[in-house]
Amino acid sequence: MAALILRIVGRALLTLLLLTACVFFVLHMTGDPARLMLGTDADPAAIEAFREQWGLNRPLWEQFLVYLQKAVHFDMGMSYMTGLPVKDVFLTALGPTLNLMIPTAIVTLAIGIPAGVIAALHRDTAIDRGMMVASVFGYAVPNFFMGVILLLIFSIWLGWLPSYGNSTPWHYIMPIVTMATSEAAIFSRYARSAMIEAMRLPCVRAARMRGLPESRIIWLHALPNAMLSILTILGFFLGTLVAGAVITESVFSWPGVGKLLVQSVANRDIPVVQMIVLATGASLVTANLLMDILALVVNPRLRKG
Structure with missing residues (x-):
């Protein structure tokens, strides 16, 4: 029975990992968050500063690894709108x-x-x-x-x-x-x-x-x-x-x-x-x-x- 439970738990953890990857990449495929938040007519310097502030200037795979590392410690980032921790919101x-x-x-x-x-x-x-x-x-x-x-x-x-x-x-x-x-x-x-x-x-x-x-x-x-x-x-x-x-x-x-x-x-x-x-x-x-x-x-x- 212990082996069956371990198998079920392992399957659940793999599902969570795949879910996290799917959600992360799909949401980031909807567009550049900096342009979505600031608008397409925003000043390029402001857009670059926004990307720098939220770590969006890194490669997407690197952003995902950073996100996973923080998620393990229940750090889900900061809200773009309020600037508050996402977990608190x-x-x-x-x-x-x-x-x-x-x-x-x-x-x-x-x-x-x-x-x-x-x-x-x-x-x-x-x-x-x-x-x-x-x-x-x-x-x-x-x-x-x-x-x-x-x-x-x-x-x-x-x-x-x-x-x-x-x-x-x-x-x-x-x-x-x-x-x-x-x-x-x-x-x-x-x-x-x-x-x-x-x-x-x-x-x-x-x-x-x-x-x-x-x-x-x-x-x-x-x-x-x-x-x-x-x-x-x-x-x-x-x-x-x-x-x-x-x-x-x-x-x-x-x-x-x-x-x-x-x-x-x-x-x-x-x-x-x-x-x-x-x-x-x-x-x-x-x-x-x-x-x-x-x-x-x-x-x-x-x-x-």
Whole structure:
């Protein structure tokens, strides 16, 4: 098992290295940062001074090696716009984003998984069809459209909820609903499929033959096996949650990482954009790494494989 874990960790580290290289070179291919920040009509001396200040006059491969060396010590450079350390700018915006993502994840899992399990236990009934129609609707509606509709109804028409900011608990309702709707729809459909497959397992059939109560069969045999399958998508769930936060924070003017990313792209602040993209990718890789290790721990068949 230790060898398998080392292999998984090594694969994750290689993925992070490739991700870092890809993000660095792609962002630097978008144009000369000095001309992007100062404009094409800027004085050549000012452009050269800007390049000298930020180390942009070195060869690109050398810039990448310097970036890697600093990144190991969590030094992600300085923001072109504010002159502040990129790490500080990112951490300032990370707090509000986590405050939004954590309750959204709780609501998503609390609604999505039970809905899928209930639909599977009432397969081909009105309950099943109703839940699947709701999940298709939740998945099909884009986050930005859902957010605009909620703003229009509950903020503009009814005046019940604030339209922007994060200063009170009421500010959290619409962003959480916006993000959790599509995520819960995904989990409900996946949980339904996993539960249907689990109900067909030999251990479930053997439990029925022994005359065990149906509730005991579900809780002790079917549901644990279904949860093993659901574990595999928890890592991807984090990635979609971050992507949804970028859109949702822009709609509701939430002062988080998503809004910072939009502003940094508009201002051509490449170091900040680079930090956000890398942090998002690293969180996704880390989440999948933890899910892979957890799956090895709880599923002996994977260790044998």
